[in-house]
Amino acid sequence: MLFGIIFVRRSFVIGSEAFTQVDATHWVLDLTQLVGAAFADVRDVCLFVPGGGLLPPDAGLALHVRAGNSDWEYRGAVSNATPSDVFPTAWPLAGGLALPPSAHVGVSVEPLVRPPPGCSARACAPGCSARACALSRAAARGTRHKRRH
Numbered sequence: 109m110l111f112g113i114i115f116v117r118r119s120f121v122i123g124s125e126a127f128t129q130v131d132a133t134h135w136v137l138d139l140t141q142l143v144g145a146a147f148a149d150v151r152d153v154c155l156f157v158p159g160g161g162l163l164p165p166d167a168g169l170a171l172h173v174r175a176g177n178s179d180w181e182y183r184g185a186v187s188n189a190t191p192s193d194v195f196p197t198a199w200p201l202a203g204g205l206a207l208p209p210s211a212h213v214g215v216s217v218e219p220l221v222r223p224p225p226g227c228s229a230r231a232c233a234p235g236c237s238a239r240a241c242a243l244s245r246a247a248a249r250g251t252r253h254k255r256r257h
Contacts, residue, residue: 109158111169111186111215116152116194118143124215133217140210147175147211148199155184155215156192163188163217170218175199176208187220 109123119142127135139147155171157163168187172180184195199207 110162112156112158113137113171113213113215114154114156115150116154118150127215135215137213137215138210139213145209148207150197150211152194152196153183153213154192154194155186157186157188160188160191166220167217168220170216171195172214172216173197173199174212174214175201176210178208180214185218 109125112121112123113119114121122137122142124135127137129135139150143150153171155169157169163169165188168185170185171183173183174180178200181198181200183197184193186193197211197213199211201207
């Protein structure tokens with residue numbers, strides 16, 4: 109198992125082998141296959157690396173969610189230095205207020221990056237992407253990204 113997830117208060121551990129591997133660095137889990145329309149009740153997901161050194165030192169695991177035909181939306185990252193965290197699913201609404209009939213969780217291996225000057229564990233500098241900040245923090249400190257602009 110390269111990684112695992114737990115849908116907080118909704119599931120036991122779901123290992124990477126339960127995901128469909130799209131390519132060498134991307135995995136997708138069809139949540140509607142597991143819980144059907146009840147995916148809307150899944151509010152938080154814990155992403156974790158089960159053992160030290162499973163990822164290259166310059167890489168992290170990014171968590172993305174998609175509902176229906178919406179674009180993938182980034183939710184957070186973990187790394188060897190920060191092996192677990194809990195992220196809100198905040199299912200994207202694709203063109204309306206009602207949730208679509210399907211939902212997916214995606215995990216990808218991505219390079220850890222250095223944020224631009226001015227970004228810190230407490231705030232992002234203007235022009236800094238939340239994703240860059242989170243991936244850099246996942247490697248450095250293990251603090252959850254909170255964007256304040």
